Amino acid sequence: MSNVFIAFQANEDSRPVIEAILEDNPGAVSNASPAMVRIDCEGQLVIRRESIEARVGRDFDLQEIQLNLITLTGHLDEDDDQLTLSWKQ
Amino acid sequence: MDMEASKKKLGLKERYNHLTRGLDWETSYQPMEKVYPYTRYEGIKIHDWDKWEDPFRLTMDAYWKYQGEKEKKLYAIIDAFAQNNGHLGVSDARYINTLKLFIQGVSPLEYMAHRGFAHVGRQFDGASARVACQMQSVDELRHAQTQMHTVSNYNKYYNGMHNWRHWHDRVWYLSVPKSFFDDAMSAGPFEYVVAISFAFEYVLTNLLFVPFMSGAAYNGDMGTVTFGFSAQSDESRHMTLGLEIIKFILEQDPANVPIVQRWMDKWFWRGYKVLTLVSMMMDYMLPKKVMSWKEAWEIYGEQNGGALFNDLARYGIRKPKGWEQATIEKDHLSHQAWATFYNYGAAALFHTWTPTEQDKDWLSEKYPASFDKLYRPRFEHWEEQAKQGKRFYNTTLPMLCTTCQIPMLFTEPTDPTKICYRESDYKEEKYHFCSDHCKEIFDHEPEKYVQSWLPVHQIYQGNCFNPGVDPTAPDFDPLRAVLDFYKMNFGRDNFDFEGSEDQKNFAQWHGEGA
Numbered sequence: 001m002s003n004v005f006i007a008f009q010a011n012e013d014s015r016p017v018i019e020a021i022l023e024d025n026p027g028a029v030s031n032a033s034p035a036m037v038r039i040d041c042e043g044q045l046v047i048r049r050e051s052i053e054a055r056v057g058r059d060f061d062l063q064e065i066q067l068n069l070i071t072l073t074g075h076l077d078e079d080d081d082q083l084t085l086s087w088k089q
Numbered sequence: 090m091d092m093e094a095s096k097k098k099l100g101l102k103e104r105y106n107h108l109t110r111g112l113d114w115e116t117s118y119q120p121m122e123k124v125y126p127y128t129r130y131e132g133i134k135i136h137d138w139d140k141w142e143d144p145f146r147l148t149m150d151a152y153w154k155y156q157g158e159k160e161k162k163l164y165a166i167i168d169a170f171a172q173n174n175g176h177l178g179v180s181d182a183r184y185i186n187t188l189k190l191f192i193q194g195v196s197p198l199e200y201m202a203h204r205g206f207a208h209v210g211r212q213f214d215g216a217s218a219r220v221a222c223q224m225q226s227v228d229e230l231r232h233a234q235t236q237m238h239t240v241s242n243y244n245k246y247y248n249g250m251h252n253w254r255h256w257h258d259r260v261w262y263l264s265v266p267k268s269f270f271d272d273a274m275s276a277g278p279f280e281y282v283v284a285i286s287f288a289f290e291y292v293l294t295n296l297l298f299v300p301f302m303s304g305a306a307y308n309g310d311m312g313t314v315t316f317g318f319s320a321q322s323d324e325s326r327h328m329t330l331g332l333e334i335i336k337f338i339l340e341q342d343p344a345n346v347p348i349v350q351r352w353m354d355k356w357f358w359r360g361y362k363v364l365t366l367v368s369m370m371m372d373y374m375l376p377k378k379v380m381s382w383k384e385a386w387e388i389y390g391e392q393n394g395g396a397l398f399n400d401l402a403r404y405g406i407r408k409p410k411g412w413e414q415a416t417i418e419k420d421h422l423s424h425q426a427w428a429t430f431y432n433y434g435a436a437a438l439f440h441t442w443t444p445t446e447q448d449k450d451w452l453s454e455k456y457p458a459s460f461d462k463l464y465r466p467r468f469e470h471w472e473e474q475a476k477q478g479k480r481f482y483n484t485t486l487p488m489l490c491t492t493c494q495i496p497m498l499f500t501e502p503t504d505p506t507k508i509c510y511r512e513s514d515y516k517e518e519k520y521h522f523c524s525d526h527c528k529e530i531f532d533h534e535p536e537k538y539v540q541s542w543l544p545v546h547q548i549y550q551g552n553c554f555n556p557g558v559d560p561t562a563p564d565f566d567p568l569r570a571v572l573d574f575y576k577m578n579f580g581r582d583n584f585d586f587e588g589s590e591d592q593k594n595f596a597q598w599h600g601e602g603a
Binding site (some may be wrong): 002003004005007009033034035036063064066067068069070071072073074075076077078079080087088089 | 100101102144145146147151155158159162295298299300302303304306307314318321322324325326328329332336379380392393395396397399400402403
């Protein structure tokens with residue numbers, strides 16, 4: 001199965017999002033470059049609202065991640081609670 | 090109140106459905122095909138527009154809210170940049186030349202993308218498709234504006250940025266990006282979105298924005314990394330749209346598959362050729378380098394694109410035809426491009442230079458199969474000539490590829506010491522190409538490409554001199570006359586970085602301090 005990835009600007013808004021992703025996706029690996037962090041994961045990667053809320057200590061709208069999003073790959077499925085990136089094969 | 094207030098807010102999917110399906114209607118005074126007249130002639134068959142799903146499902150209120158936040162953040166940084174002498178913070182004045190190329194070649198394409206998406210955002214039959222394209226149209230206008238605002242701060246201090254709009258329509262190397270977008274804009278709406286949303290945004294844009302913007306950050310350019318990543322936050326939405334478009338078209342009818350495959354072959358190659366400029370920005374123009382073109386191609390091309398086409402194989406889609414050649418060329422592309430600009434440094438609106446010792450060592454390390462053998466000797470020869478006061482400037486005009494409009498600088502895929510030439514005959518005229526793929530694109534649509542505005546041809550036809558210039562005058566200097574027509578500040582905007590006003594000013598600003 002191929003990797004999916006997502007990249008964020010390296011800043012304080014992104015930090016809890018990145019931490020949540022790394023904890024919720026055991027196979028996920030983060031790569032830092034100047035000003036950005038890319039997270040790769042084989043097959044599928046899930047971003048969960050609750051995990052981010054637990055870190056930021058407030059309600060979090062998943063669409064807020066768009067403010068610091070740089071790029072992503074894979075098929076995207078998003079609802080109020082989670083955002084999933086995946087390849088079908 | 091008669092109505093009981095609902096206890097729970099609508100979910101994301103429901104809100105998005107109300108915005109799109111809920112606000113759409115079938116026309117009755119006029120048949121739908123007259124209201125949407127452009128979506129049938131390309132041969133794409135759509136049976137059910139309601140199958141279109143925008144994965145991000147952004148509603149208008151959320152769109153304005155988030156875009157507003159992005160703008161506030163960006164302009165706060167642009168203000169800080171202007172107030173704190175941000176133009177002095179870059180690694181070296183050579184770096185500024187990437188911004189010149191960017192404002193001359195890329196920002197005008199953002200504006201064209203705004204126009205293109207406004208057009209398809211009106212013309213698609215399905216409401217979700219229209220909404221997504223209209224949002225993208227507004228995004229692209231934002232990108233053009235924020236790039237102009239950011240670069241305007243540099244324009245106060247450095248040469249080569251003051252007249253980019255005029256240059257974009259005239260200057261020889263800028264016809265490469267310009268003709269790329271004109272080609273897409275003059276195609277039908279489905280080909281346009283396959284070209285721009287899928288082939289360019291999804292498959293290729295990471296190669297432009299991600300490593301290059303990270304490179305801008307690494308070189309201390311706060312303004313560019315900020316507009317770059319602010320644009321890129323929209324880009325993620327555009328990329329998912331690109332993939333959705335492809336899935337939607339392919340799932341609607343099996344007859345769409347061969348049409349889409351041909352467009353992918355064409356637009357992958359057209360876009361890849363435009364990125365030739367990016368390859369040399371990364372390898373030669375960033376004083377502090379983050380990643381080679383070859384590494385970027387391996388990550389964002391081979392791995393990421395490979396995963397994508399692997400996934401699309403279930404629809405009967407294969408990798409674009411030029412894919413293998415792009416992979417072979419990763420060892421050569423940037424070196425051949427920069428060598429060409431070095432040659433034509435008198436006619437370019439940015440500075441060129443030979444790589445420093447440190448640069449050469451980095452290039453040897455990143456390109457063990459090609460740099461020391463093929464390219465280092467060439468740059469060292471030019472360096473030696475320059476030391477003797479004979480800096481080489483090529484004053485003849487190159488033959489251009491009729492399709493991609495790049496000078497014929499690329500080598501044979503099987504032999505990096507031999508220039509690749511291809512040609513076709515059409516209506517008793519001969520047309521020249523840099524590659525098999527550019528030839529194939531021409532051969533499929535010759536009536537389109539015989540109209541190409543090729544800068545070299547236009548110069549030889551006398552169409553690139555100012556009014557009143559007399560080409561028969563005894564002291565007539567054709568090259569100089571063309572550069573006057575470009576409105577180049579001769580001696581300031583062009584020539585080698587060594588000895589340039591940019592170089593002198595930068596040294597003086599840093600030497601004298603505040």
